[in-house]
Amino acid sequence: MAVTAVKSENLEHAVTLINKAATNGAQLIILPECFNSPYDTTCFPKYAESIPGPTSDILAQTANDNNVYIIGGSIPEIDNGEVYNTCPVFSPSGKLLTKHRKMHLVDINVPGKIRFREADSLSPGCDFTTFDTPYCKVGIGVCYDLRFPELAHIYGEMGCKFLVYPGAFNMTTGPSHMEPLLRARAVDNEVYVALVSGARNETASYVAWGHSTVVSPWGDVLATTEHLETIVYCDIDPDFVDKVRTHLPILSQKRTDMYSTVVKRK
């Protein structure tokens, strides 16, 4: 999705795209990171709103109108004076099922290329976020969360078969890192993984890599795109997760007598 600086335009456009995807048969629809605001630390406090709030009300109504799950990308959320990068999730009846506040905030400095520090205006979330569908359990991260294998591993342990990351990789890291990270999380945990990015806008302060992609539990790229706006469609088969786990039972072969990934705070 191409995102502009005008929140109302972004919301209207998101609804149009969701309606189109639903008409074409999508049952679970994912928006990109920061779909109602530019991805810019100076914009986050200005665009921030509560959840529930105006943007989430529109997504709830759109989920209900189309009878689809919506993973609402992310929006700057304000709560108690703190601003979060938050992904709200809606059921087909328009209920706000859960929300994920980005747990790992971007703090990168590649000299001469990119310096970006979300903590300049955001606070990190401190919750694991999953929800159940009739198809499978789904785990949510937001973009930079993808870099941390522990989160994906914990979601796998919690029973998720599909991990979803609304995202916005950049022109420096995206070309080299995004697809390998998606494939690694998928193969490590034998789950489907999707990252949904905003379209590239060369005039934005942060230029997104784009390339929204879905990877299978076997590590294959099932669906992807370039950097312009489009809807990427993909069939997810939760039974295939079980098949891969039967053929390669690595999850039960971990040497948990020697190491483990421990949840310290829920």
Ligand SMILES: NC(=O)CCC(=O)C(=O)O
């Ligand atoms: N929006 C983000 O979290 C950016 C992540 C990113 O570009 C990376 O390299 O990681």
